[in-house]
Amino acid sequence: MLLEVKPRSKEKSGKLTRLGGQVKETVQEYIAGAEHGDRRPRHPRLLVMRARLMSAKLLGVLCRSICDPRINSGPQEIRPAESLAQLLLFHLNSKSALQRIAVTMVLCEWAAEQKESELVSSMVQPRLLAILSEHLYYDEIAIPFTRVQTECKQLIALLADAQLHVHERFNCSVLTIDQANELVTTVFSEMTAEVNTCSQTWAALEGKHQQAAAAAAEAGSEWQRLQLRVHTFCACAAVGLGPLPERLNPLVRPLMEAARREENTLVQGHAAAAIARLLQRCAGRTPCPNSKVLRNLCSSLCVDPLLTPSVSCPTPTPAAPAGGNASQEGGRDGAHHMVSKTKGIITLYLHQKAAFAVTSKRGPAPKPPKNLSSEVAPNSTATMDTDESKKPSLIQRRGAEFSLTTITKHFGAQLTMALPFLWETMIGPLKAVVEGREGLDVPLLLEKGDTVAQELVGSLQVLEVVAGAIAPQLIPLLLEQLPHLCLCLQHPYTAVRHMAARCVGVLSKIATLETMEIFLERVLPWLGAIDNSTKQEGAIEALACVMEQLDVDIVPYIVLLVVPVLGRMSDPSDSVRFMATQCFATLIRLLPLEAGIPDPPSMSDDLIRQKARERHFLEQLLDSRKLENYKIPVPIKAELRKYQQDGVNWLSFLNKYKLHGILCDDMGLGKTLQSICILAGDHFLRVQEYAKTKAADSTPLPSLVVCPPTLTGHWVDEVGKFCTKEFLNPLHYTGPPTERARLQHQVKKHNLVVASYDVVRNDIDFFRNIKFNYCILDEGHVIKNGKTKLSKAIKQIAANFRVILSGTPIQNNVLELWSLFDFLMPGFLGTERQFAARYGKPILASRDAKSSSREQEAGVLAMEALHRQVLPFLLRRMKEDVLQDLPPKIIQDYYCNLSPLQVQLYEDFAKSRAKVSVDDTISTTEPEEEEKPKLKATGHVFQALQYLRKLCNHPALVLTPQHPEYKRVIEQLAAQSSSLRDMQHAPKLSALKQLLLDCGLGAAGGADGGTEAVVAQHRVLIFCQLKSMLDIVEQDLLKPQLPSVTYMRLDGSVPAGQRHSIVSRFNNDPSIDVLLLTTHVGGLGLNLTGADTVVFVEHDWNPMRDLQAMDRAHRIGQKRVVNVYRLITRGTLEEKIMGLQKFKMSIANTVISQENASLQSMGTDQLLNLFTLDRDEKADRSEPSSSNPEKASMKSVLDGLGDLWDQQQYETEYDLDSFMHSLQ
Structure with missing residues (x-):
């Protein structure tokens, strides 16, 4: 059938048969026939060709059997071989290209199967040679x-x-x-x-x-x-x-x-x-054509400049993106690492280029064809680039790669004798670099110029390709060149170092033990050569190539590699630092496998002893329980709990090995105290060391604490509380610009500076010129968005040690971790594009409602991989795990029914043009739309959400003179002898009043002239989102209804310098019953253990913010049960949002605990339901929820959690005045 393949153009129609009332055409199909070209698999021509070659192989075996004299031993007029040759000749005379190809395929296989084929050759060979000179138009x-x-x-x-x-x-x-x-x-x-181009x-x-x-x-x-x-x-x-x-x-x-x-x-x-x-x-x-053929193949191998770099221009200049320039694109987030003729790391550039390609593509990345991997060489460029302009060079390189590897395998151990030209091409230029000297003569190499260096690059390219296919008998000869390759890692040209690193990587694959011993002995120490960046770049690039080639086979050597790489993660050279952090990120993910892998049998005793020493460090890195106890060298006026001492031990371990990390203990566990301990201890030790040695690396330096403005005074107070000025002398850097300018002259007199984030951002020109010992970011999740001016300013601060303190380091999703680690260890999670490609894309794809099970699995695996990578640099302890004496926290939802006025306004909104516009926007906005139009289209959606949110709190917040119903409603209330500020129209105020009365505050006796206790049984924190709602609570409830209740207020209108005094007074004066706070100002970092009751009149739709706020009271020092009440209006947007955003502790534990979970997006139908009033009101509910919920499974978290909204989407700055006009 293969030989009877007919061209599509001359194929006759199949037979027509009538069956019932239908006519059916029967088409004759052939193995790998032309009709198969119309099918639409991913690689149709590759599949068809594979089928044809397999069929030809089958026919070749069949021809050999037919011609076997043992089978056809009887008398015959025409021998089978002659008969077959005549049949094949007939088809070779056909004008069909497919038939000629099919026949020659069979001849190839027949010749391979039957070595003695003189008869066939004598009959067919002349016709084959004639075809090679024919110029024929095929059928x-x-x-x-x-x-x-x-x-x-x-x-x-x-x-x-x-x-x-x-x-x-x-x-x-x-x-x-x-x-x-x-x-x-x-x-x-x-x-x-001469024709007129404008004419018809x-x-x-x-x-x-x-x-x-x-x-x-x-x-x-x-x-x-x-x-x-x-x-x-x-x-x-x-x-x-x-x-x-x-x-x-x-x-x-x-x-x-x-x-x-x-x-x-x-x-x-x-x-x-x-x-x-x-x-x-x-x-x-004689003459022999072999040298000429091999020279052409070696030249073809080097045609792709991306895989065989030019010494004069190692990397192609990236084209500037539309609407921008290349330099901006290649900035800190790392679209492309810049590489010059003598500086930079090409492997790092290629990694970033690959990440850029993945994140730039819309939709999922194309998948490679199944079961075809065996047809492509290991280093093939077949799938690397689909750019049509680069396709010819990719095909040419691939063909040369196939040819050279096939030739190498074909000649085997005889390669050096049979093809001396190929061996000399690989080895000759490499030997010439050394020329009998101990090391490289860099000036001489630069003097020889680009031509000699380019010849060396070509030689190394051939060596890389051929080495993977070389016979085992020749591997010792190759290993003799390994010292020369190692010297090339110090070559002044970037391209030479890159190719040498790739060759070392290939040798590590074919002779792992021998290569790794030389690498560990000679190359790895170069990482510490901070006075020679060329050595460092060559060594770290070689390590990256070795790791890429060995993959999991690197595990037996991980222990020996981690510590040297760790030391380069803070290297002053950007290229070395980024490459080292990428290598470390890979090593740390494989590290758990090391314990179960025995040492290679022939590993030297020196390496085994070195592994034992390094393993002790790694055990401490991965298991905080094995950390050495750190004895604080200065007196601390506090008795540390065991877990706090463990935290100080962990911080000391990071200090010892010059690492950085996130202390993300649960809120209220004493992160400030642990930080003060390591600050005071390290400052003291540095002063002592400098007094002894006068070494530059122990020069006393100040430290910097950056925190929210509300906490600056708290930090200064805590330092003074636990440590004397002899050891830590803090400077409270705050005030207006003139005052801060005066304080700048006093920084040298202090060893600790405490400033707020906004102050540091505004004075970054001052702070970035100071070298700090420690830079501690309290509530460090503030820099979760790496593109803000604040984040960019903070990352300009230079410090020996960087620590982030945050009880909730992940507020919205795990992708925020990149910015945090970009501050701690730039490059550890790759560039932002690499992070998005490795983790962001699979995680976001798994969140899609239409995602397949494979995409969901990939998302979970990416989450777990991220967890393993960052775990050594995170320390997380929960209250319920370490505090046995902390009283419980009980969260209760207190439901209120809307007042008739609120119901009326809610239903008026449902009938308004604004609601119709919202429905249209939500129903038509597609995820594929561009970001800017999408934000513009959904702006009024958030205005609508904000309107309903205010309405749930109090109708006065929305019923302003600009409201179209204002006049009618005011007249209606006046007719009922009522007013807009009456408590009957705001059920949340009535509920709040009842809660305060239940707490024993504002008892009726006060109004009748009786007396009540000076100190109430309970003290209350009342949180609102808006200052206007705090005004209503103060003016409409506390003053007129509960005049005996004493209260204080803390919101954005209180200057930052005065906030700590309000907190101190509330904690120390039990006669103050209530503290009114906004979540934004009072929800972070404060210690308010003087209260035991927390009431949320309004809720932040990011549950982490409310969780932070309620833990102002539930923390160390609290002796009473903490009751948390959330006032929720039933059947409204508020209830639906609170139902979507569950207060699960597993949210905070997504990546920093064993529960790696992401958050799903809110569906369109759910979003539309937010704008409707639920009429199926249920009976009054008060659902207590434990403060220690069981950890949810991965699937339950993925299925049950709504996406957390950004603060900017619902903050008060939305202008509702213009929105009011659409309510008509």
């Missing part, structure tokens, strides 16, 4: 060829009508493809040079010219493809059958052309095998 291009004739003749006719006669030059009845190309290029241009004649000519040119290009391309493939397989068969003709050029040319231009990898592989056999047969010829 397969009949249709495109006919189209060319039609289009060209119509073009000639149009030219004649325009008095442009070309008949003299094209008077033949049939044009060749070359003539057609000449007509549509040079001839057309010459003939129409020109329009007709140009339209027909384009059609003719397209037809000629299509036919020419298809003919060239078929011609190349026919000649390639003919040459393969001729080489396989033998004997070779005197002139080898007809055989060599198609094989080399296939290696350069053939798109199908299987055909290229076939040509590569034929080239190897041809070189073997030509080894004894």
